[in-house]
Amino acid sequence: MVSGKENSTTLPLLVGLDIGFGDVKVVFIHSSHLGEMNSFKFPTAVAYARKGVIELDEEAEEYEFEGRRYLVGESTLSSADIFSTRDISFLITYAPLLVYKAFEIIRAKQNENFSEKHVCLGIPLSYFHEKRFELERRVRSFAVNGEFLSFDTAEVRPQSQGILFDFALxxxxxxxxxxxxxxxxxxxxxxxxxxxxxxxxxxxxxxxxxxxxRGGVSKMCEELSQYLQKEYRLNLSEQAVKEILTKQVFKLYGVKKDLSAAIRKMKEHYTDWLVQ
Structure with missing residues (x-):
């Protein structure tokens, strides 16, 4: 839940979110730390919350959103019903749920009220003009778990524009x-x-x-998924494969498998494809 211990201090909060197809990356800043920037991320992973869907984490928190209950983030990775995140409609539909998850983490870290809340999100370049205002509307105000969350301003920018700003400013x-x-x-x-x-x-x-x-890191995930199926007879969700790609190891029946050499080759294949 977003609610927690409250105090009398109210402060403005600035949040930047990159709701990517792989991870939700979050930076936030507020005046109590004199401009200090904080950051974290979690997987862009959503699944229906159903009995028997996950075999672990009995205490995984469920989120009620628009009439259904969901698992969000890390606790979703073991779900057999994890949603594909590759379509822009997924990001538009579930952006409020992912924003809520991010805000929940911020509140847990800060344990403070905020006099104002401002959010800026990124969206892939080609979707910017078509989906910008719909995304702004979706995240400006919404309800999760019966709690209403609204932002004083919600702004959407092309994702790659942030790289330019970071370079030039x-x-x-x-x-x-x-x-x-x-x-x-x-x-x-x-x-x-x-x-x-x-x-x-x-x-x-x-x-x-x-x-x-479909030209991003998911291309390596496809190759890695085929490798896991061939070598270990594993059929994993795309998000689970991404976690293996990042860590380069996984456990099979309690035995750690090192995939760093195979993944290095996959990175070479991807780089060759990207720069050709």
């Missing part, structure tokens, strides 16, 4: 003089998509920029 948001007015090619390699942002004389060019759908 310092930590205080001021321009870095020698990085202004440059011609740049920015690759934002996500789980499902690769956004290619073209910057001409310091300004992003929508006409020249493109997105490769």
């Amino acid at each position: 310092d930590e205080m948001g001021n321009p870095i003089v020698e990085r202004q007015g440059l011609n740049l090619l920015i690759l934002d390699i996500g789980f499902n998509t690769v956004d290619v942002l073209v910057v001409v004389e310091g300004r992003s060019s929508g006409k020249r920029s493109v997105m490769f759908e």
